[in-house]
Amino acid sequence: MQTGIIAGINEKGFGFIKIEGQDDLFFHAKELVNVSIEDLKPGDTLEFEIAPSQKDPSRMNAVNVSKV
Numbered sequence: 001m002q003t004g005i006i007a008g009i010n011e012k013g014f015g016f017i018k019i020e021g022q023d024d025l026f027f028h029a030k031e032l033v034n035v036s037i038e039d040l041k042p043g044d045t046l047e048f049e050i051a052p053s054q055k056d057p058s059r060m061n062a063v064n065v066s067k068v
Contacts, residue, residue, distance in 0.1 A: 003068060006044045013037055017046055017062055025050065027062035035067045 004025065009015035013029040015037070027048065029037040040046075048062040 001047050001049060001064075003045055003047050004062075006040060006042050006046060008042055009037065009040060015040070017048065017065075025060065025062045026053070027065050031061070031063045031065045033064055033066045040067065 002019065004017035004019040007016045007018040007024050015027055016024040017027055018024055025048075027046075031048075032040075045068040046062070046065050047068050048065040050060050051063045053059040053061045
C-alpha cells in the first residue's frame with residue numbers, strides 16, 4: 001500500500017492524489033473503502049494500491065482507496 005495526499009476532488013465523483021516525486025494519481029469514488037467521497041477533502045491522507053486503468057491500461061489509477 002502507498003500513501004498520498006488528496007490534491008483535489010471533483011463533484012462528479014473522482015479526485016487526484018498527490019504523490020511526492022510522481023504525477024498526480026486519479027481515483028474514482030467506486031474505489032473508496034469504508035469512506036464516502038463526501039467525507040474527503042483536499043489535504044486528507046489516503047492509503048491505496050496502484051493498478052492499470054480499465055479504460056486505458058497504459059495509465060495508472062488508485063484502487064482500494066481508504067482514508068488514513
